[in-house]
Amino acid sequence: MAVEKLSEEERGSWLEALEGWEMASDRDAIVRTFKFEDFSEAWGFMSRVALIAEKNDHHPEWSNVYNTVEITLTTHDADGLSHRDVHMAQAINAL
Protein backbone atom coordinates (compact mmCIF):
# COMPACT_ATOMS: atom_id res chain seq x y z
CA MET A 1 0.00 0.00 0.00
CA ALA A 2 1.40 3.37 -0.96
CA VAL A 3 1.75 5.89 1.82
CA GLU A 4 0.58 9.39 0.95
CA LYS A 5 2.20 12.62 1.96
CA LEU A 6 0.28 14.83 4.33
CA SER A 7 -1.96 17.31 2.57
CA GLU A 8 -1.66 21.03 3.24
CA GLU A 9 -4.75 20.95 5.46
CA GLU A 10 -3.42 18.07 7.51
CA ARG A 11 -0.08 19.80 7.99
CA GLY A 12 -1.69 22.89 9.44
CA SER A 13 -3.69 21.16 12.11
CA TRP A 14 -1.74 18.01 12.84
CA LEU A 15 1.80 19.31 12.88
CA GLU A 16 0.92 22.27 15.07
CA ALA A 17 -0.60 19.89 17.60
CA LEU A 18 2.64 17.95 17.92
CA GLU A 19 4.22 19.46 20.99
CA GLY A 20 7.96 19.92 20.77
CA TRP A 21 8.43 18.90 17.14
CA GLU A 22 9.72 21.25 14.47
CA MET A 23 10.08 21.01 10.73
CA ALA A 24 13.56 19.99 9.61
CA SER A 25 15.43 22.82 7.96
CA ASP A 26 16.43 20.92 4.84
CA ARG A 27 13.76 18.32 4.13
CA ASP A 28 10.16 17.30 4.60
CA ALA A 29 10.62 15.83 8.06
CA ILE A 30 9.96 16.65 11.71
CA VAL A 31 12.63 16.79 14.39
CA ARG A 32 12.65 16.82 18.16
CA THR A 33 15.49 16.80 20.66
CA PHE A 34 15.05 15.12 24.03
CA LYS A 35 17.29 15.72 27.05
CA PHE A 36 17.65 13.35 29.96
CA GLU A 37 19.54 13.11 33.22
CA ASP A 38 22.16 10.76 31.89
CA PHE A 39 22.85 8.04 29.33
CA SER A 40 20.92 5.43 31.26
CA GLU A 41 17.75 7.49 31.10
CA ALA A 42 18.30 8.39 27.47
CA TRP A 43 18.84 4.74 26.59
CA GLY A 44 15.70 3.72 28.47
CA PHE A 45 13.73 6.18 26.38
CA MET A 46 15.36 4.99 23.17
CA SER A 47 14.52 1.39 24.03
CA ARG A 48 10.86 2.26 24.34
CA VAL A 49 10.93 4.17 21.06
CA ALA A 50 12.64 1.19 19.40
CA LEU A 51 9.79 -1.09 20.44
CA ILE A 52 7.20 1.33 19.09
CA ALA A 53 9.15 1.66 15.85
CA GLU A 54 9.44 -2.07 15.34
CA LYS A 55 5.80 -2.64 16.21
CA ASN A 56 4.66 -0.01 13.70
CA ASP A 57 7.35 -0.94 11.18
CA HIS A 58 8.18 2.75 11.00
CA HIS A 59 11.69 3.60 12.09
CA PRO A 60 13.19 6.92 13.10
CA GLU A 61 16.45 8.45 12.00
CA TRP A 62 18.04 9.26 15.30
CA SER A 63 21.22 10.09 17.09
CA ASN A 64 22.37 9.98 20.68
CA VAL A 65 25.15 11.75 22.52
CA TYR A 66 25.18 10.82 26.20
CA ASN A 67 21.97 12.31 27.64
CA THR A 68 20.62 13.78 24.39
CA VAL A 69 18.50 12.05 21.77
CA GLU A 70 17.56 13.72 18.49
CA ILE A 71 14.82 12.06 16.49
CA THR A 72 13.92 12.78 12.86
CA LEU A 73 10.74 11.36 11.40
CA THR A 74 9.90 11.15 7.72
CA THR A 75 8.42 8.52 5.42
CA HIS A 76 10.77 7.39 2.70
CA ASP A 77 7.97 5.64 0.82
CA ALA A 78 6.06 8.91 0.64
CA ASP A 79 9.15 11.02 0.02
CA GLY A 80 8.12 13.26 2.92
CA LEU A 81 5.85 13.48 5.94
CA SER A 82 2.91 11.10 6.17
CA HIS A 83 0.33 10.09 8.76
CA ARG A 84 2.78 7.49 9.97
CA ASP A 85 5.15 10.21 11.19
CA VAL A 86 2.38 12.02 13.02
CA HIS A 87 1.30 8.83 14.76
CA MET A 88 4.87 7.98 15.65
CA ALA A 89 5.51 11.45 17.05
CA GLN A 90 2.32 11.24 19.12
CA ALA A 91 3.36 7.84 20.46
CA ILE A 92 6.82 9.15 21.36
CA ASN A 93 5.37 12.21 23.08
CA ALA A 94 3.11 9.94 25.09
CA LEU A 95 6.07 8.10 26.63
Add this chain to the structure above:
Amino acid sequence: MAVEKLSEEERGSWLEALEGWEMASDRDAIVRTFKFEDFSEAWGFMSRVALIAEKNDHHPEWSNVYNTVEITLTTHDADGLSHRDVHMAQAINAL
Protein backbone atom coordinates in the same frame (compact mmCIF):
# COMPACT_ATOMS: atom_id res chain seq x y z
CA MET B 1 42.05 11.61 36.67
CA ALA B 2 42.76 13.51 33.50
CA VAL B 3 42.59 11.51 30.32
CA GLU B 4 45.46 12.10 27.92
CA LYS B 5 45.28 12.29 24.18
CA LEU B 6 46.95 9.53 22.22
CA SER B 7 50.57 10.31 21.40
CA GLU B 8 51.78 10.24 17.82
CA GLU B 9 53.44 6.87 18.38
CA GLU B 10 50.29 5.38 19.82
CA ARG B 11 48.22 6.66 16.93
CA GLY B 12 50.40 4.96 14.37
CA SER B 13 50.24 1.51 15.83
CA TRP B 14 46.92 1.45 17.66
CA LEU B 15 44.65 3.17 15.22
CA GLU B 16 45.93 1.14 12.28
CA ALA B 17 45.12 -2.03 14.17
CA LEU B 18 41.47 -1.02 14.59
CA GLU B 19 39.77 -2.84 11.76
CA GLY B 20 37.06 -0.86 10.04
CA TRP B 21 37.55 2.45 11.84
CA GLU B 22 38.59 5.63 10.11
CA MET B 23 39.58 9.06 11.28
CA ALA B 24 36.73 11.56 11.22
CA SER B 25 37.13 14.18 8.52
CA ASP B 26 36.57 17.18 10.76
CA ARG B 27 37.79 16.31 14.25
CA ASP B 28 40.07 14.12 16.33
CA ALA B 29 37.73 11.13 16.44
CA ILE B 30 37.28 7.70 14.87
CA VAL B 31 34.21 6.59 12.97
CA ARG B 32 32.82 3.28 11.82
CA THR B 33 29.60 2.40 10.04
CA PHE B 34 27.92 -0.94 10.69
CA LYS B 35 25.27 -2.49 8.43
CA PHE B 36 22.81 -5.14 9.52
CA GLU B 37 19.96 -7.15 8.05
CA ASP B 38 17.26 -5.00 9.56
CA PHE B 39 16.39 -2.71 12.47
CA SER B 40 16.02 -5.56 14.91
CA GLU B 41 19.60 -6.68 14.30
CA ALA B 42 20.92 -3.13 14.39
CA TRP B 43 19.12 -2.50 17.66
CA GLY B 44 20.47 -5.70 19.17
CA PHE B 45 23.97 -4.53 18.34
CA MET B 46 23.30 -1.07 19.76
CA SER B 47 21.99 -2.59 22.97
CA ARG B 48 25.23 -4.47 23.45
CA VAL B 49 27.26 -1.35 22.72
CA ALA B 50 25.12 0.60 25.21
CA LEU B 51 25.98 -1.87 27.96
CA ILE B 52 29.68 -1.64 27.19
CA ALA B 53 29.46 2.15 27.13
CA GLU B 54 27.69 2.35 30.46
CA LYS B 55 30.03 -0.17 32.05
CA ASN B 56 33.10 1.80 30.92
CA ASP B 57 31.44 5.16 31.49
CA HIS B 58 32.54 6.08 27.99
CA HIS B 59 29.71 6.84 25.61
CA PRO B 60 29.66 6.98 21.84
CA GLU B 61 28.15 9.62 19.61
CA TRP B 62 26.04 7.52 17.33
CA SER B 63 23.19 7.51 14.91
CA ASN B 64 20.89 4.87 13.50
CA VAL B 65 18.78 4.72 10.37
CA TYR B 66 16.96 1.39 10.09
CA ASN B 67 19.71 -1.20 9.53
CA THR B 68 22.68 1.19 9.69
CA VAL B 69 24.56 2.33 12.78
CA GLU B 70 27.30 4.95 12.63
CA ILE B 71 29.49 5.28 15.70
CA THR B 72 31.89 8.12 16.46
CA LEU B 73 34.33 7.79 19.33
CA THR B 74 36.27 10.62 20.92
CA THR B 75 37.09 11.69 24.47
CA HIS B 76 35.67 15.06 25.40
CA ASP B 77 37.81 15.24 28.54
CA ALA B 78 40.94 14.84 26.41
CA ASP B 79 39.66 17.04 23.61
CA GLY B 80 40.45 14.24 21.16
CA LEU B 81 41.27 10.56 20.90
CA SER B 82 42.45 8.75 24.02
CA HIS B 83 43.11 5.17 25.09
CA ARG B 84 39.48 4.96 26.10
CA ASP B 85 38.38 5.27 22.48
CA VAL B 86 40.77 2.57 21.38
CA HIS B 87 39.51 0.21 24.06
CA MET B 88 35.91 1.00 23.22
CA ALA B 89 36.49 0.41 19.51
CA GLN B 90 38.19 -2.90 20.26
CA ALA B 91 35.29 -3.96 22.46
CA ILE B 92 32.77 -3.01 19.77
CA ASN B 93 34.74 -4.87 17.11
CA ALA B 94 34.74 -7.93 19.34
CA LEU B 95 30.93 -8.10 19.39
